[in-house]
Amino acid sequence: MYGIALDLGTSGFRAQLVDLEKNETLKTVITMGHPLPGGNVMDHLDFAITTGEDVAHDVIIETIRRMFQKFDVDLSQVERLAVCGNPIQLSLFQNIEIRDLAYAGENKQKMLGVQNVKRDARVFPASELFGGDLPECEVIVPPAIKHEIGADALAMMLETDFLIQTEPALVTDYGTNAEMALKVGDRIITASAAAGPAIEGQGISSGMLASPGAICDVKPAGEYWKVIVLDKEMEKQNAYLINPVTGEIKEPTGYEAVGITGTGVISAFSLALQSGLVEKPPKLPNGKLILGPEIEITEKDVEEAGKAIGAIRAAHLTLIVESGIKYEDLEYAYMSGASGAYVDAEDARRLGAAPGYAKKIVQFGNTSLALARELVLKRSRLDDVIEIAKKITADHLMMATSDTFNNFYLCELSYWTMGMPLEMYDQMLELYGLPKLPKTIEHASIEKRVSKDIEQVGVGGLAILKEIGIILEVPVEKCIYCRKCVKECPEDALEIVETDGKRIAKYDSQKCLGTSCRRCVSVCPEEAIDITKLKVKAK
DSSP: OEEEEEEEOSSOEEEEEEETTTTEEEEEEEESSOSSSSSSHHHHHHHHHHHOHHHHHHHHHHHHHHHHHTTOSOGGGEEEEEEEEOHHHHHHHHTOOOHHHHOOOHHHHHHHTOTTOOOOOEEEETHHHHTTSSTTOEEEEOOOSBTTBOHHHHHHHHSSSGGGOSSOEEEEEOSSSEEEEEEETTEEEEEEEOOOGGGGTOSSTTBOOSOTTEEEEEEEETTEEEEEEEOTTSOEEEEEEEOTTTOOEEOOOSOOOOEEOHHHHHHHHHHHHHHTSOSSTTOOGGGEEEEETTEEEEHHHHHHHHHHHHHHHHHHHHHHHHHTOOGGGOOEEEEEHHHHHHSOHHHHHHHTSSOTTOSEEEEOOOHHHHHHHHHHHOTTHHHHHHHHHHHOOEEEOOGGGOHHHHHHHHHHHHHHHHOOOHHHHHHHHHHTTOOOOOOOOSSOEEEEOOSSSSSOOOTTOEEEEOOOOOEEEEEOTTOOOOOHHHHHOTTSOEEEEEETTEEEEEEETTTOOGGGTOHHHHHOTTOOOOGGGOEEOOO
16 A cells, blocks of 8 residues: 655645555655746735635646656555645645635734634545545645644654754745744744745746756866756766856766756855855856856846845844844754755855854755655654644744834845945844844854755656646637737747637646736736636646
8 A cells, every 4th residue: 555745835746655564665756846827825825816716726636646647556555645835735735715824914804704714634535635536545634833834834843853952943944935933942933934936946047946957056176166966866966067157167977957956056156255256246257157058147046046045034033033032042053945955054154045143053855745754654643743733832923014024134135136235234234223144153063964855765766747737728708819928928838729719828837927927918908818717727
């Protein structure tokens, strides 16, 4: 019999097939993006509310079906499916209420009748979601602590040493929506920072998620840089030496680079600052850094990555200030997720993605998938998780309504996009009545608990669902076939087709930028496109 562990991440899904009799992982399947339109969790939420929760649910379930097909096993032999993710992803997966997550105001929630929505642990038949595809399977969903603090945040606390620390400790799950928590004594303050897709290599010119061929790190080698990529087993390998200004390559090892992750961007920019190639962001020599054939980091990429790093640093600083402790009191900083696992912690400390004032930094991998795997292997583990969740009394700090965060982030934006000197950054903080930027500890203790994001991919290896291939359709009766919408789409996600005399707009759900774009709607001279009526194309 089999079990499946599933992590519904904001930038992509991860699934593992597990042999329940031998307690071993057989195969891992990942997607190269999220199936819903948009680049972050708020885009996904907006799509679900605008277009319909049932449509978003259908897209997610169909994506998971296509992932499971890559396991190449009889799915009737799957006995258990455990799922982790943030509250929005898990709610859309289960097709339950999400409006309480979209509207923070009590009056609005009361008007909608969505106050105090419970997100407790659930065990239910898979047939409720997958029909006859998983006839003998039960689905396990771990509890949220509060409606804002989901199973992914619980996982990052449980799968690290965070909860047992007596000294101040900070844990961060690095991703498009960076979840974090600060523990001071028995008090836990949770938060999230909408870092954006650049932290995971998306939204930048040569960017990609952590997967084979991705540049995840660079190291100095004289006037050259040593480029490091991920191989088919997601292990780091030296690829070649390159001059980042001229693009000259030497000493190739046979490993090909096809793109760059967010951690690679962090490493490259950190090295550029260290080596003197860059004096202040976002300026680059000749406007770019060359890391491989057709792989470049542009000044626009630095701005996008800087916004992500800045959001995370601003959130970290806000948590420290609002907790009442001093920066130098922070003992531990835990890093989890793909970016937390692959990034060079020293580079992250220099740029502010990791707190340089923490005395000890510990790097973990995908804690969300790790918790799901534990629940698959041992169903009784859910009882333990429920009891631990009940004991965690967490205060949630909403960054969207925090003046402290807003002030920190304004300084971060000025630093990353306008080249504001750090001296002026401190002057701005003084005007806001906030403490100056903390000094980076020269010799912090760094411990790497894992060598890669997913420690064991299984004997069947890693399979990648690069093109999810789910199409959303909407009739466009007033369309005059000017094709302005098609030409305007920056991702080539849209086409207009004619079937039985009717014109239909067809969107590749994975490619569409969703809320952050909607150029197709605004450019249409006939206002023919109504995205609220999008439906999943019949399978």
